């Protein structure tokens with residue numbers, strides 16, 4: 001069974017007089033433990049696709065299944081996102097006024113999935129795995145770009161989501177830090193059997209992922225990898 005199953009997803013935007021089709025009856029399946037990359041030039045619809053997959057934006061038509069369950073009305077979206085999905089963005093989006101440990105505590109509290117003790121244990125394990133145990137008591141501004149992105153990865157994995165959606169997570173980093181971040185995402189994916197969809201421009205990190213697609217003319221085309 002796929003963790004994420006997109007069936008015939010379509011999305012158009014009005015562009016002046018014209019309607020522009022961004023996604024055209026697009027299908028995508030991602031399994032547990034599978035690291036998928038989606039390539040495509042700027043403006044091709046990658047972020048739109050991730051937003052639809054992450055229940056942040058509604059499609060014009062098509063169906064989304066998460067863990068085999070159909071994603072229903074918008075009323076259920078917040079709960080679904082909290083319990084099943086982790087997001088990693090290009091700019092870490094950490095809160096400036098909380099330490100790394102405090103932001104992870106907060107995510108843990110929202111989910112109600114783990115006890116306080118479990119949240120603390122998961123938090124420590126993740127920070128250690130990601131090589132930033134010494135950053136727990138620091139504020140984002142005290143961390144390097146790579147460390148901030150690692151903290152964002154820890155946050156995304158904390159609640160043990162079924163699906164991680166990453167929108168150009170390496171774009172703000174230099175080549176070697178970008179690669180490290182992709183490798184750390186892979187490590188967590190395999191360790192925790194999470195499904196990941198990562199949108200990227202960076203063709204140099206594609207050997208780190210399992211499956212590569214290109215978003216072209218509003219459709220996904222599988223790339224031999």
Ligand SMILES: Nc1ncnc2c1ncn2[C@@H]1O[C@H](COP(=O)(O)OP(=O)(O)O)[C@@H](O)[C@H]1O
Pocket residue numbers: 013014022040041042043044045046047048049
């Ligand atoms: N809310 C919106 N209203 C109108 N057009 C939009 C909106 N969001 C995105 N678009 C257009 O859809 C296209 C795809 O955008 P996006 O998904 O952000 O692409 P990418 O992430 O691949 O750069 C772009 O041409 C963008 O201008």
Ligand SMILES: [Mg+2]
Pocket residue numbers: 046047048167
């Ligand atoms: Mg984008």
